[in-house]
Amino acid sequence: MIQLTEEQRMIHATVRKIAVEKIAPRAASIDESDEFPMDYVDVFKENRLFKMVLPEEYGGIDADTTTLCLIVEELARAYASAPQMLITTGAVLQMLLKAATEAQKEKFFKRLEKGTQACSFALTEPGHGSDAGSLQTKAVLDGDHYMINGAKAFITTGEIAELHLIFVRTGGEKAKGISVMMVDKDTPGFRVGKKEKKMGFNGTGTVELIFDDVRVPRDNLIGEVNKGWSLLTGVANMMRVWGAGCTALGNAEGALEYVIEYSKQRVQFGKPIASFQAIQFMLADMAMEIEAAKSLIYRTAYLMDTNGASFDEIESLVCMCKCYAADVGMKATTDAVQIMGGYGYTQDFPVERRMRDAKSVQIYDGSNQIQRVVIARNMIGRL
Amino acid sequence: MICLTEEQKMIQEMVRRLAKEKVAPRAAEIDEKDEFPWDIARIFGENGLLNLVLPEEYGGVNANATTLCMVIEEISKVSPACAIMVFTTQSLINVLRRGGTEEQKKRFYPRFSSADKLCAFVLTEPNAGSDAASIQTKAVLDGDSYVFNGTKTFITTGEVSDFYLIFVRTGPGERAKGISAFIVEKGTPGFSFGKKEKKMGLRGSPTAELIFENARVPKENLVGKAGEGWKVLTNYGNLMRIWGAASLSLGIAEGALEYALGYARERVQFGKPIASFQAIQFMFADMAMLTESAKSLIYRTSAMIDRGEPFSTVEPMVSMAKCFTTDAAMKVTTDAVQILGGYGYTKDYPVERMMRDAKGVQIFDGTNQIQRVIISRALLGKL
Secondary structure (H helix, E strand, C coil), X not given: CCCCCHHHHHHHHHHHHHHHHHHHHHHHHHHHHCCCCHHHHHHHHHCCCCCCCCCHHHCCCCCCHHHHHHHHHHHHHHCCCCCHXXXXXXXXXXXXXXXXXXXXXXXXXXXXXCCCCCEEEECCECCECCCHHHCCCEEEEECCEEEEEEEEEEECCCCCCCEEEEEEECCCCHHHHEEEEXXXXXXXXXXXXXXXXXXXXXXXXXXXEEEEEEEEEHHHEECCCCCHHHHXXXXXXXXXXXXXXXXXXXXXXXXXXXXXXXXXXXXXXXXXXXXXXXXHHHHHHHHHHHHHHHHXXXXXXHHHHCCCCCHHHHHHHHHHHHHHHHHHXXXXXXXXXXXXXXXXXXXXXXXXXXXXXXXXXXXCCCCHHHHHHHHHHHHHXXX | CCCCCHHHHXXXXXXXXXXXXXXXXXXXXXXXXXXXXHHHHHHHHHCCCCCCCCCHHHCCCCCCHHHHHHHHHHHHHHCHHHHHHHHHHHHHHHHHHHHCCHHHHHHHHHHHCCCCCCEEEECCECCECCCHHHCCCXXXXXXXXXXXXXXXXXXXXXXXXXEEEEEEECCCCCHHHHEEEEEEECCCCCEEEEEECCCCCCCCCCEEEXXXXXXXEEHHHEECCCCEHHHHHHHHHHHHHHCCHHHHHHHXXXXXXXXXXXXXXXXXXXXXEHXXXXXXXXXXXXXXXXXXXXXXXXXHHHHHHHCCCCHHHHHHHHHHHHHHHHHHHHHHHHHHHHHHHHHHCCCCCCHHHHHHHHHHHHHCXXXXXXXXXXXXXXXXXXX
């Protein structure tokens, strides 16, 4: 229903096929075991999806924002956890495309030819979540190396990533002393710490990263020293539209589709429950809010792809996409469980998983409260 | 996705200026007196807003759905009551353009060219509101004319309009099967006006009763075939909600948001502008998020209509846009009154009027409950 180019249509069709054939059938067992789905990794590698943001000369598919939205939405429609490794990797690669030197790009893109091809985007620390500007993991220059000490927490895809893009303190206080560095998982002193046991979003490899006298070459610094905060806000925050926003959207769509079919089959009082207006109106509201979120997301993606609005306008729209889609996803999945009643509450049906997964999107990639802070700040301006 | 053509941008600029300079200063008075603003009708006429849908050779701009959305949105930011006359007038012309014969177009188009004609869309009866198929006003063929008898109620832009698109029962067949649509001129003997409604809001947009006592209407004024009026209503009428009720309430929400924002930046409590408090900021973020979602949904849908996507695809989208936007406007205006506190509740400030106006749009042009019926029918198909 969104006007797509031929190429976007083709990519969309391919991803839909993958989602139906390879992603969906494994969702329940991954949720159950919380094991990282290495079979998904293989499928994504085969289809160049880890490198989707890269230009073709680097083996990517040169995806614009609209294409990224389509890919994530379609995968999340099958299983919300599935696209997470692509989102973190895409985020890191986009950052490199924008801020790395040619030599750095050569080096890191080449490094990703072996192993899982996955990257993690490591910002959060145990004591610094929404207040990311006060992060404490330190990097101290020592000759031609930086010495890194500290810990990162809640790092999605951290468990299997080859490269970690980390935000570290190299200078003074708060946002002014933060830099961005790449750390190879094979660097001595680096290790993956405890894996979080979560309510949902299983199989995303959410772990702690521990840096114990980790020496990384000075050349792994991305962009200028102490200018990491502007990379975060200027580049990374924009990814929320195709990352968290489309994860929530796809997950909600999957729940709605499931519950529509269920309510047509389930008979109570001698009729399918879909024939009762009480159920019909719940479904209508779910569909309406999902379509509103979808419209907001694809309008924003279009504006990004065409440079159709100012940075502040786009920043606000991206925050709205993330926050609104996540809230809609929570409401739609909660109602999907409600419509299915006792069955919906059991693990024999997928909607309870979708509801648990939806909760996470309200929290990660900038909590919905932080999105509202940014939206309001852009509206109100300086007081 | 809101990609406007050069011509649309020019129209938008023009309407924005008219709204600000001519309509806004009159808005409070129009509401207070509840008198139809003939001065505004004249200005709209002079600036081509009363015949936007007409082909260019008759002085129109051949307006598509997106153009109409944008015009209604801009006027409604300052006065939805004034926007309504554009809406109902374009509704009739639009039905004529899509469903009328060449002979009818040749006969009626020149009458609109003078740009001072107003039109109304006449469906509702005292006992046939949401259940429109049960209308009872009768039209019986007698020689070269149909003889009308019955009463219509809640007719927007009634009494002041020159032309009326009227749905009546001609038979054969019950309910939706026996309905026909006619264009009836003011001044037809036997066609008179009853009481004018006193409303909570949308004041200055007259809501009248129409009485037919042996009123004779030439049979050439039948739009479409006898007994096929329901098709005229659903195929053309339902889709107009996108630029009717939906865009009207988008404008209301935007107007209220903008006003409350300006107020909150100035209003000092506890030694600071109230906009500096997170409690207020988060209300604004939510108001903006809903408004932008509604806007995205409306313009995505209008683009689908303008691209000629199938009726079955666009019909539920239009219903979602109508229902979602009017609910959003109700919430946004209610919160705007809340942010202004006691002042917001007084008639010295415009937000209480906006809140009263918003309520009207949840009800007219197909209640939000009827929209949900349409949406869920599209989701569920035949049960």
